[in-house]
Amino acid sequence: MAKVFLIGYMGCGKSSLGRKLAKMTGMRFVDMDGEIEQREGASVSDIFQYEGEEYFRRTERALIEEIAQSEESLVVSTGGGVPTWKDNMECMNSLGSTIYLRRTAKQIASRLSPHGRQKRPKLRGLNDEELVAFMTTNMAEREPFYSQAKYCVDCAERSDAELIDYILQIVKDDE
Secondary structure: OOEEEEEOOOOOOHHHHHHHHHHHHOOEEEEHHHHHHHHHOOOHHHHHHHHOHHHHHHHHHHHHHHHHHOOOOEEEEOOOOHHHOOOHHHHHHHHOEEEEEEOOHHHHHHHOOHHHHHOOHHHOOOOHHHHHHHHHHHHHHHHHHHOOOOEEEEOOOOOHHHHHHHHHHHHHHHO
16 A cells, blocks of 8 residues: 655645546545545635634644555645644655655746635735745745655656656655
8 A cells, every 4th residue: 555645835736746646556646635625614725714724734634644544545645834744744754655846936936827826825915026935935944844755856847747757666666
C-alpha cells in the first residue's frame, strides 16, 4: 500500500499533478482541502473565518490520521499549510513518499487564475507585485517545513508530463 503526499505552496500544482498521477497509477486521489470542504460543508476560507486556523489545522491532522489507517494506495494533495503544523511532516514521512513540488513565487503567481487568487483568503485583493512579495516571504517561512520532505522536485524547467514521469520514478524507487 503506497501513500504519496504532494506538498508545496498553494498554487504549485499539487492537485493538478496529483489527479494525473493517481489516474496513471490507479491509486485513489485525495485532495485534503476538497475533502475537508466536503465534510464541513464550507469552503476553506469560510472555515478559517468562522472556526479559526487552529480548528482547520486540527481537521487536517485528523484527515492525515485517517489516511494513515487506510489500507488503500493513495495520492494525497496536502494543503499548503499542512507541513507547517506540529509534527505533520514527521507523520507523513513515516506513512509514505513525501514530495515537495518547488516553484518560485513568480512561477506560482503566473499560474494562478483570478479565481485561484480569489478563493485563497490570503491572496485576495493583492496586485501582482504585492502577490509575489507576500508569497516570497510566506514561502521562506514555510521552506524549513517543506524541505523535510523525502524528495524535492524543482518544477521550473519541467512540463507536467515530465514531472509525472519523474514522480512515478521516485515512487517506484521508494517502494
